[in-house]
Amino acid sequence: MDSKERPDYFWEALADKALRGEILTREEADAVLQAPDTELLPILQAAFRVRRHFFGVKVRLNMLINAKSGLCSENCGYCAQSAVSKAKIDKYGLVDKKIILQGAEKADQLQAETYCIVGSGRAPSNRELEQVIEAVREIKERYPMRICLSLGLLNEEQAARLKAAGVDRYNHNLNTSANHAPNLVTTHTYQDRVGTVKSATRAGLMGCSGCIVGTGETDADIYDLACELRALDVESIPVNFLHPIPGTPLGDRREFNPGRCLKILAFFRFMCPAKEIRISGGREVNLRSLQPLGLYAANSIFIGGYLTTSGRTPEADYEMISDLGFEIDRGEERAEQRNEAPGELPVQVPGAGVAGGG
Ligand code: SF4
DSSP states (O other), rough: OOOOOHHHHHHHHHHHHHHTOOOOHHHHHHHHHHHGGGHHHHHHHHHHHHHHHHHTTEEEEEEEEEBBBBBOOOTTTOTTTTTTTTOOOOOOOOOOOOHHHHHHHHHHHHOOOOEEEEESSSOOOHHHHHHHHHHHHHHHHOOEEEEEEEOSSSOHHHHHHHHTTTTEEEOOOBSSOOOTTTOOOSSSSSHHHHHHHHHHHHHOOOEEEEEEEEEOOOOOHHHHHHHHHHHOOOOOOOOEEEOTTTTHHHHOOOOOOOOHHHHHHHHHHHHSSSSSEEEEEHHHHHGGGGHHHHTTOOOEEEEOOOOSSSSOOOHHHHHHHHTOEEEEHHHHHHHTTOOOOGOOOOOOOOOOOTTTTT
């Protein structure tokens, strides 16, 4: 299927398919991913119809803490924390529980529905897992937020321990297709990553797994990855756009324009219509002034920065959500804690300064 302008009903038919739960064909995927930028608005309009059906105009906020930085044995080419990276980043072992709790307090202030505790490394040690579990128990006693952990490869026994401790979600990104994965990392396999996602979901944790695009993958790779994520039935799909960091093997790669990013977000909405699609790392540098349009396809963002790069101020994101006429999704858990029905939640988009300095 060649790249060309199409009548609006073509894109709307893709939305109809998504709403019926049908998967896009490879040709239809190519039509979206290779569409000329003049087709952006009709594509986003169709994606928005799907997004609105499942999520209305709510935007989920996630805040992450880099609880263990650098010092990783793995060689993921996009990552500033890898063993082969020469990027100048902070390097430290698992932070004290007090720091993780302070992060939870900040996440609560920022109205994040989910607090993501992220640690570098191939896999967590038992001692690290215990330390994090202790912190999670305390956070759960104090705050109504969801907890997502991202600590590397995980087996089923470890996943069961996390579930028992109250962890809600486990993140482990497949990142790309099985075909392209060896071009990005050779110290672990694609199947290692798939196995971790399966361990997490078998233990009853919500699965979170997504991609990093802009690493030299083809559109076929993006399609294959989306098919895999769809088959794994993960609840949350972070879409990272490569933010090339000097000193990493992919540090000089520049692939994107904002239109390409928007088409990728719309594609994931069509492929995984009822799932949380999160605009993740690289949002600011790749979508640039078109960031608001991303929320017509995606329904979730990170607030307050990323692992080794900073993002916008929270106030800028609150303003973006408010200007779109969208609302922060406070989540059913918070509603229950306040003894309110989810539909009765007050919309809170604080003004500048309310959420602190980010
Ligand atoms: S992505 Fe994770 S496993 Fe890969 S190098 Fe970075 S911290 Fe290590």
